[in-house]
Amino acid sequence: MYLVYFVVTPNPMIEAHNLTKTFKDKKRGVITAVDNVSFTCRPGQIYGLLGANGAGKTTTLRLLATLLQPTTGTCVIAGHDTVRASEQVRAQVGFLAASTALYGRLTAREMITYFGELNGMGDDAIHARIKQLAGELDMHEFLDRRCDKFSTGMKQKTSIARTLVHDPAVMIFDEPTLGLDVMTARAIVKFVRRCRERGKTVIYSTHVMSEVEKLCDIIGIIHDGRLVTEGTLPQLRERYAEPDMEEIFVKAVGGEAAIAAALNR
Amino acid sequence: MNWQAILIVYLKELKDQLRDRRTIISTIVLPTVIMPVMMFGFGVVMTKIIKKAQDEGTNVMIVGSAGAPELIKALKADPKFRVVAETGDYQQRIADKKLRVALELPADFEAQVRVGQPATAAVLYYEGEIKSGIGARELEGFMQKYRTALVEGRLKERGLPLELTKPFELKRRNVAPPEKVGGATIGGFIPYIIIILCFSGAMYPAMDLTAGEKERGTMETLMCSPTSRINIVFGKFLTVLTASVATMVFAMISMAGTALIGGSLFAGKAAAMQSAAAKSASAGFMPTIDPAGMLGVFALVAPVAVFFAALLLTVSLFAKSYKEAQSYAGPLIIVVIIPAVFGLLPGIELSAKTALIPILNLSLVCKEMLSGTWNWPFIGLIFGSSCLYAAIGLAVCVKMFNREDVMFRA
Numbered sequence: 001m002y003l004v005y006f007v008v009t010p011n012p013m014i015e016a017h018n019l020t021k022t023f024k025d026k027k028r029g030v031i032t033a034v035d036n037v038s039f040t041c042r043p044g045q046i047y048g049l050l051g052a053n054g055a056g057k058t059t060t061l062r063l064l065a066t067l068l069q070p071t072t073g074t075c076v077i078a079g080h081d082t083v084r085a086s087e088q089v090r091a092q093v094g095f096l097a098a099s100t101a102l103y104g105r106l107t108a109r110e111m112i113t114y115f116g117e118l119n120g121m122g123d124d125a126i127h128a129r130i131k132q133l134a135g136e137l138d139m140h141e142f143l144d145r146r147c148d149k150f151s152t153g154m155k156q157k158t159s160i161a162r163t164l165v166h167d168p169a170v171m172i173f174d175e176p177t178l179g180l181d182v183m184t185a186r187a188i189v190k191f192v193r194r195c196r197e198r199g200k201t202v203i204y205s206t207h208v209m210s211e212v213e214k215l216c217d218i219i220g221i222i223h224d225g226r227l228v229t230e231g232t233l234p235q236l237r238e239r240y241a242e243p244d245m246e247e248i249f250v251k252a253v254g255g256e257a258a259i260a261a262a263l264n265r
Numbered sequence: 266m267n268w269q270a271i272l273i274v275y276l277k278e279l280k281d282q283l284r285d286r287r288t289i290i291s292t293i294v295l296p297t298v299i300m301p302v303m304m305f306g307f308g309v310v311m312t313k314i315i316k317k318a319q320d321e322g323t324n325v326m327i328v329g330s331a332g333a334p335e336l337i338k339a340l341k342a343d344p345k346f347r348v349v350a351e352t353g354d355y356q357q358r359i360a361d362k363k364l365r366v367a368l369e370l371p372a373d374f375e376a377q378v379r380v381g382q383p384a385t386a387a388v389l390y391y392e393g394e395i396k397s398g399i400g401a402r403e404l405e406g407f408m409q410k411y412r413t414a415l416v417e418g419r420l421k422e423r424g425l426p427l428e429l430t431k432p433f434e435l436k437r438r439n440v441a442p443p444e445k446v447g448g449a450t451i452g453g454f455i456p457y458i459i460i461i462l463c464f465s466g467a468m469y470p471a472m473d474l475t476a477g478e479k480e481r482g483t484m485e486t487l488m489c490s491p492t493s494r495i496n497i498v499f500g501k502f503l504t505v506l507t508a509s510v511a512t513m514v515f516a517m518i519s520m521a522g523t524a525l526i527g528g529s530l531f532a533g534k535a536a537a538m539q540s541a542a543a544k545s546a547s548a549g550f551m552p553t554i555d556p557a558g559m560l561g562v563f564a565l566v567a568p569v570a571v572f573f574a575a576l577l578l579t580v581s582l583f584a585k586s587y588k589e590a591q592s593y594a595g596p597l598i599i600v601v602i603i604p605a606v607f608g609l610l611p612g613i614e615l616s617a618k619t620a621l622i623p624i625l626n627l628s629l630v631c632k633e634m635l636s637g638t639w640n641w642p643f644i645g646l647i648f649g650s651s652c653l654y655a656a657i658g659l660a661v662c663v664k665m666f667n668r669e670d671v672m673f674r675a
């Protein structure tokens with residue numbers, strides 16, 4: 001009985017404790033982009049980070065991916081501290097954001113191979129992995145074409161393959177369907193779901209409400225750097241007495257006026 | 266630091282750069298083409314100008330010609346001069362470059378000379394105007410010879426020996442061996458060119474691999490990989506260094522080729538022209554250079570190339586965009602050229618102090634090495650200090666890569 005419980009709820013893969021990140025900006029002064037954020041995420045779960053523009057989603061995810069160091073607070077991923085053991089963390093993490101572009105002068109295959117090599121993979125392993133990912137993401141026809149000639153969808157698929165080449169335990173997706181057409185967006189959502197089935201830990205940030213409803217096991221609403229509420233979809237529906245995700249979001253952040261105020265800041 | 270990871274980054278960056286037309290142009294095409302164009306162009310233009318000046322001869326106007334028929338006759342007999350008709354506006358005509366020189370004489374010049382009255386002849390020219398200056402020197406030379414001839418005529422008339430005007434002979438003889446002449450004339454010029462090539466060859470890749478990547482968003486992708494930043498820095502640094510050295514090597518090969526082909530070409534032409542001026546001109550393009558000196562130059566340039574690569578990477582990493590990086594690196598080339606130019610100035614010599622000034626020290630010691638002088642203590646000091654500057658540059662560059670306010674500048 002105890003063993004079954006352990007299998008169903010394994011140890012958290014991501015543990016963020018009181019993460020705070022401030023930036024010093026010449027014009028705006030000190031900006032608190034992430035303010036005392038704590039959450040955990042377990043393998044086989046998709047954690048959805050929902051927030052408006054400038055809410056602090058990307059900054060939070062960059063802290064997890066060790067690209068930035070928290071001003072205060074700590075984060076442990078797969079048992080490694082993101083500041084003290086950043087290389088071990090990155091070896092376990094695949095990070096995809098709008099700001100992680102492809103090398104335009106490389107082909108998709110070269111791009112994926114490069115990141116496989118940087119992850120210490122051998123030629124055979126990379127070759128096999130590219131074959132597998134290209135099949136799953138349906139990218140065989142453009143695998144040997146240069147990335148600068150790609151459509152947004154081809155680019156995003158190549159980026160996902162780049163992110164996952166080393167088969168990381170943790171996947172961090174920052175608005176992965178941004179700017180994609182319905183079919184490509186659906187393909188990517190489907191792919192993320194398949195990752196969950198394989199027991200991966202997924203963090204997924206977005207401001208698209210429908211994706212959150214369809215995809216995420218736990219939803220965290222971030223506003224003005226703070227994690228204002230967190231829970232499963234049924235829990236949130238109950239808490240805010242609203243069936244619709246958009247209404248829940250607006251209520252959680254304190255009404256439309258609060259969103260407008262945050263945007264103007 | 267992990268050499269395998271550095272190699273992975275280096276090979277990828279090299280492949281990436283080789284696919285970039287701008288890099289190919291700045292590291293291969295430009296340095297290969299610019300040398301022959303510069304040398305041939307310079308040579309052809311110089312030969313033409315000298316030949317033209319000789320063919321034309323110096324046009325000279327005698328003011329007060331009525332009083333000096335003998336002088337005019339002698340002047341007309343000299344092929345170097347073309348005597349033009351006397352007009353009143355000669356000063357204006359010199360200023361307008363229609364006339365190179367004028368000789369101003371008193372109205373009764375020859376009569377005065379005959380009776381032994383001291384007369385004054387003035388050579389009028391335009392200071393700063395090359396052709397006018399050459400004409401003035403030729404005319405002065407002619408007048409001095411003419412005066413000596415008059416003196417000798419008078420001595421002869423009175424039965425006195427000619428030695429009276431010349432108590433002794435004065436001669437001039439060159440003792441410098443040809444490679445010394447070569448080292449001194451173009452020895453300062455070669456390191457200057459190498460320094461500029463080294464810098465300009467590193468400039469484009471350094472900007473593309475840092476600011477360019479930040480602008481295109483690939484820098485963040487690269488930082489997501491588990492490789493530590495120092496490996497990324499070294500991979501990029503080696504790529505920039507390769508481009509810098511390649512630029513230099515392509516330019517040198519092209520320069521040597523041009524000198525080989527052009528040298529024989531100009532030598533042939535000079536012989537055909539049979540003129541001293543053309544000979545000295547062609548000797549200027551083809552001076553002998555000590556090959557060991559050339560190797561020494563490359564050895565001393567190496568740490569400077571490292572320094573340039575690190576400096577350019579650091580500066581352009583700071584920029585947010587390619588454009589911004591250009592606005593930093595562009596003015597930097599002037600900062601680099603100034604000490605190199607100082608090295609060309611006469612009077613600035615190698616000393617314990619100048620040996621520590623980066624770039625200037627290289628410029629100075631190269632001049633010496635190319636002319637066969639090996640000042641080992643200074644060479645050691647310069648190599649050592651250059652290596653130190655290079656190491657500092659690299660350390661600052663690695664520091665920059667680890668600063669998140671630089672990597673994620675909003």
Ligand SMILES: Nc1ncnc2c1ncn2[C@@H]1O[C@H](COP(=O)(O)OP(=O)(O)OP(=O)(O)O)[C@@H](O)[C@H]1O
Pocket residue numbers: 023024025031032033051052053054055056057058059060207673674675
């Ligand atoms: N490097 C930086 N320097 C200064 N301020 C920054 C930096 N990065 C982010 N910020 C600021 O921090 C705040 C949060 O930004 P962040 O990019 O995390 O928001 P986001 O939720 O990802 O927004 P979006 O939906 O627009 O992507 C914003 O006010 C932003 O301007």
Ligand SMILES: [Mg+2]
Pocket residue numbers: 057058059174
């Ligand atoms: Mg964002």
